[in-house]
Amino acid sequence: MLRLTGITVRYGDTLAAHDVTLEVPGEAHVLALLGPSGSGKTTVLRAVAGLEPIASGSITLGGEDLSAVPVHKRRIGLVFQDGQLFPHKSVAGNIAYGLGLARDEAGRRMPRAAQHDRGAELLEMVGMGGFGDRGVAGLSGGEAQRVALARALAPRPRLLLLDEPLSALDRGLRDRLATDVRDIVTTHQTPAIVVTHDHDEAAFLADRIAVLIDGHIHQIAAPRDLWRRPADRAVARFLGFEAFLDADVRHGVARCVLGAVGVDAPDGPAVLALGQHSLAIAPHGPVAATVLSRVMMPDGLRLRVAVEGLPGGRAELGAVGTLHDSAEPGQQIRLGLDGRRTGLIASAPARSSRAEPDGVAARG
Numbered sequence: 001m002l003r004l005t006g007i008t009v010r011y012g013d014t015l016a017a018h019d020v021t022l023e024v025p026g027e028a029h030v031l032a033l034l035g036p037s038g039s040g041k042t043t044v045l046r047a048v049a050g051l052e053p054i055a056s057g058s059i060t061l062g063g064e065d066l067s068a069v070p071v072h073k074r075r076i077g078l079v080f081q082d083g084q085l086f087p088h089k090s091v092a093g094n095i096a097y098g099l100g101l102a103r104d105e106a107g108r109r110m111p112r113a114a115q116h117d118r119g120a121e122l123l124e125m126v127g128m129g130g131f132g133d134r135g136v137a138g139l140s141g142g143e144a145q146r147v148a149l150a151r152a153l154a155p156r157p158r159l160l161l162l163d164e165p166l167s168a169l170d171r172g173l174r175d176r177l178a179t180d181v182r183d184i185v186t187t188h189q190t191p192a193i194v195v196t197h198d199h200d201e202a203a204f205l206a207d208r209i210a211v212l213i214d215g216h217i218h219q220i221a222a223p224r225d226l227w228r229r230p231a232d233r234a235v236a237r238f239l240g241f242e243a244f245l246d247a248d249v250r251h252g253v254a255r256c257v258l259g260a261v262g263v264d265a266p267d268g269p270a271v272l273a274l275g276q277h278s279l280a281i282a283p284h285g286p287v288a289a290t291v292l293s294r295v296m297m298p299d300g301l302r303l304r305v306a307v308e309g310l311p312g313g314r315a316e317l318g319a320v321g322t323l324h325d326s327a328e329p330g331q332q333i334r335l336g337l338d339g340r341r342t343g344l345i346a347s348a349p350a351r352s353s354r355a356e357p358d359g360v361a362a363r364g
């Protein structure tokens with residue numbers, strides 16, 4: 001198990017990671033570090049790898065304090081955004097490099113024949129069987145990342161660190177490779193940390209997601225719980241929620257000025273977080289709105305609407321409709337809250353009862 005306890009990393013005056021505490025349990029557990037650009041994700045990863053000194057706190061792996069363990073002895077595999085393969089080596093040559101780093105418990109190198117077998121096994125595992133003799137220059141982005149993954153796994157690392165491993169790929173390939181990465185990590189039983197700023201990628205790849213904002217971890221949760229129960233407004237905003245409404249929870253129902261939704265939360269004050277999909281067209285819904293703009297997407301209508309009568313006055317919010325709904329700019333429509341697409345911030349009540357959209361209406 002990897003454990004970070006209160007680690008802090010500075011670059012001169014910049015506090016890039018602040019009091020970061022997290023755990024990655026053993027076996028095939030995948031933790032995503034998710035956060036906006038510059039939030040310190042790569043910094044935390046580099047600290048774990050030993051590439052960045054920590055100013056305070058501790059990092060242990062399998063109970064061993066890593067502070068005095070040099071990078072090459074940590075037995076941690078690294079995969080970067082662009083793979084960073086050796087361009088003049090073949091695919092097999094790149095993996096052989098990884099195998100050359102492999103040591104058994106007694107510190108002995110792997111025998112040549114075993115290296116050969118393991119190289120072939122790894123290439124099969126990442127779906128690149130038969131590619132061993134190919135040069136890496138001619139590989140597609142997705143193929144190169146598979147080879148990078150095989151090379152990182154070759155020495156049987158105790159932990160795998162992946163820094164934006166899919167972000168250089170186009171969307172379709174990214175989805176496919178995400179599935180493969182997940183399968184490979186699971187098959188190999190290697191715990192992993194994946195750095196990403198892509199919500200879908202984090203939700204898809206990870207067992208748990210740690211949200212890092214301004215160098216600090218705001219929440220660690222399973223993907224499902226993260227979107228249902230963001231810890232605070234900063235997390236909710238980063239996850240895409242755009243407006244916040246005071247609510248009162250009683251017997252599993254949260255009531256706010258726009259209606260009621262079922263929630264799995266204790267009685268008391270709470271804040272409902274509304275995203276682009278939280279309001280849906282419903283002919284007899286409780287919310288009256290004016291359509292500001294509409295876009296027809298393959299899965300239905302996406303609207304921007306103006307809602308009157310909120311505690312703070314008028315607010316501009318997102319809403320959705322089906323392929324069969326019609327809504328033209330200027331039209332009056334009725335909407336209902338969709339509790340399945342609404343977040344609940346369970347803790348402290350908001351300081352004011354205003355709806356607080358982050359978007360145009362908040363500033364307008």
Ligand SMILES: Nc1ncnc2c1ncn2[C@@H]1O[C@H](COP(=O)(O)OP(=O)(O)OP(=O)(O)O)[C@@H](O)[C@H]1O
Pocket residue numbers: 011014015016035036037038039040041042043044197
């Ligand atoms: N070598 C460095 N010297 C000085 N400042 C740095 C250095 N590396 C990173 N920083 C700063 O530390 C902060 C965190 O950077 P980091 O690269 O860890 O963020 P990130 O979340 O990985 O960002 P991105 O998603 O854009 O890669 C940023 O303010 C960044 O400018």
